[in-house]
Amino acid sequence: MRFRKDFLIDGKVVHCQKRKSGKKTMNYMLRYRRNGFNICATSNDLEEAKRKFIQSMQKAVNQESAVKFGKMNTVQTDFHGFAEYYFEKYRKRKVSEKTFENDKYRYKNHLQPRFGKMQLSEITPYDCQEFLDGYEKQGKHKTTRELYSLLNCIFKMAMAHGIVERNPLAVVIVLKYEEKHGKALTKEEEKHGKALTKEEEKLLLEKSKGSKYQQIFALSLYTGLRPNELFTAKIDGNFIVAKNSKRKGKKVEYKKIPISIMLKPYLENVENFEFPTLEYIRKAFN
16 A cells, blocks of 8 residues: 555645554654744554644744744744754753753763754654664663753753654663672773772873863872862862762862972962863863
């Protein structure tokens, strides 16, 4: 039987796209882009897709009337437009400045290239699962979890704004990896996870000489600060003062670490630290 690509729904010619969503299932996407409307609905059942489309169309008509009479402001429904709105209106007020910068880095380098041009309503669980699986296969488990979390926040906010009815992340599977504590490391873990030897420390500082990373590496080596604590570090006389990140809740506590004779040569004529993002520091170290 020939598949119909166009349907007449509520007096409007709606285009239907059929695509594979699993080994034995198909997904139907109904879309209408005319007269100022950009409406999309998807489902693995054609009749359900039609029902959802009609519901979205009615909502869009009601929103258009509300805007016309000055009752509400519209929010962009494409992924990139809405993500930018979410970051500026909500994310920035919820997380620390450094977390916000790292989130924007992850968004720009990972999420935007994949979903940026898509409408929120046309992104399926299959799209998200395939995207995250790509990082899992590369062994980037931490990155996978971070991207999953950020995607989840964006879709939950889109639901709260009435742009999508369901969160596609609700059925996406991301494997959990527990960090090992007090256990013997494998050879691969020993290669990447153990502390640097004196020879390796010397090599790292020599190879990074003249770059903006040498000071960061020296500060890490000779203070023991965690990566996220580095960005709060300040020079206070003969001490390095930084916020302790191991305090729960909103309690703020600072560490005061003496500037050792090993670290002192790397801080000459330095008043304030200027660090690139943590992602760039990791890349330079590797």
